[in-house]
Amino acid sequence: MAGEDSIVLGIDLGTTFSAMAHVNRWGKPEIIANSEGFPTTPSVIHFYDRESCVVGDEAVKMVVIDPDNVVRFIKRSMGEENFTLEFYGKSYTPQEISALILRKLKDDAEELTGETIRDAVVTVPAYFNSAQRGATAEAGQIAGLDVLSIINEPTAAAIAYGLDRIGGRRKLLVFDLGGGTFDVTVMEIRGTKLTTIASDGNAELGGKDWDDRLLNYVAERFYEKFHMDPRDDAAPYQELYERCLHAKISLSTKKRAVVPVNFRGQRMVVPVEREVFEDLTRDLVQQCEDTANIVLEKARLRWPDLDDVLLVGGSTRMPMIRELLVKLAGRDPAGNVNPDECVALGAALAGVFRHRPDHPALQSQRRQMQDRARALEETIAEEEAHAAEQPALHETDKGVSRNQGPKRAAIGLAYGGHVAQEALGQQQMSEDTYPPAEGELPDDAIEQETQPAFSPLGQAIDRRPDGQMWELPPVEIRDATTHPLGIIVLDKERKERVVELVPEATPLPHEYRGRFAYAYENMTAVRVEVTEGVGGTRDEVTVIGKVELTGLPPRPRGTPIEVIYSYGVDQILQVRVIDIETGKSREGVIRLLGSMSPEQVAEARQRTQRMAVD
Ligand SMILES: Nc1ncnc2c1ncn2[C@@H]1O[C@H](COP(=O)(O)OP(=O)(O)OP(=O)(O)O)[C@@H](O)[C@H]1O
């Protein structure tokens, strides 16, 4: 068992850049630089041969020289089924590739801190689905880490930002546009509780799409002149990509940039005005705007209701994104947020709040907090009494997750594609099992509002000037699901349909229990198909996994069967199917499609551990 002050590494495993942080023994969250001395590490890998690779800046240098042995943007393939890449005759799953990035981070962190690191909290985009989350956890295991939990990137950013604002009541919108993914999340800080109210996004929208637009534009200008396409060959393509990437970054501060193109002996310099770039990407910005509005609608809020807007992710440095948020929110986004570091810092903090409740930095204030917390709750209750006529904040506040589940009666499933129909009319209620802790207020919360005890986003100082520890308020993180879960059943007409069991925005952790029935006489096996996504038919949703129970004694039609969906705080799903009347529980634990078995993970771990990662 790890000691209370042993490191939990907070890892932001990004599409283009990764970062890591920890909460030091004085209670101060800080970024851990990589062995090259940088706070972020490019998520790029170059394979030298079958047994060795390099991760980070050195790998980026190889993109143009040896493009066939370089891999980047692997995060976009996480959770994909049957996806492998081959280098020097050895094939790698996305989990294994990501594990090599994590290995580099872990090794560098151990070198810098001088400690052996096992425990980690890894972040994922809020909009990642179960398979993508599962794959991320597997990557951690393969890298030799104990992934204590997975946390959503916007939530992590909000923790880092919100730490100085704990104690009050604020609503924030986190707008996170990174290299490959996009999330918008509305959160509420209330006392020491940080609750996700609504979320939406696109796991395939990010800076890379802006890069691609620019690259296509430049390649087309070149083609018009020389009737040759620099996208046709790997090395020139990579070279052009790098140049467009740099031009894009220049265009964030300058009105004009140039992209030199050099292909098959022909040269050309393509000028790009910022306005042209903005025209090329207008629809992408529109997607961002639409998503942000959808999230506010889901949260039942209007833009003026927000207290803060946080810009997270490197792509929010583009003026077009900042301008969009100023236009929508009618105010400037919060300052003092380092979009590259706040996710990793928040992950490190979450590691302490969730997994090191006895960390010394959390201890000293505990005793004095109760009175303050009570006072705060009273103030909020008074405020709420005054605001009683106003529309409700959000469904989760009313306990939507309690007693959820289909209103309709349960339905059974048959093995081999036959699905059952019988309605039992007895629906066990799902339960919000999160411990009901009330908001707690740190001792010096009032002072923190105006004069932060420390800034998690600012300069690292090991100890407070008075030689004491930085004291962390015990933040309670309450995340929520981002995709609804369902089950495929037969209705009374024996037509297949999807019944939603766990709605979107259900507070985590969560357990759904429902009773279904065998559809036919003498069934000896049953299959439960778990769906993710919105829709009533198989085509509209994704079947993310199956659980099969076989070898049952012949079951009469209508015999009850229990289905349990359990979501941990990291939104990774466990499913159990229990044949109730056999007395003993027969259980099948879901294997997510695209996921690896424990044996495969162990084997992959051995394989990658043998590899030298520089
Ligand atoms: N000044 C800038 N102007 C425009 N884009 C920028 C700037 N700085 C960084 N970016 C872009 O930000 C992206 C990287 O941001 P970040 O590190 O937050 O993403 P990530 O964590 O790798 O990705 P994700 O969170 O989507 O998995 C890249 O696409 C990069 O080109």
Ligand SMILES: [Mg+2]
């Ligand atoms: Mg990111």
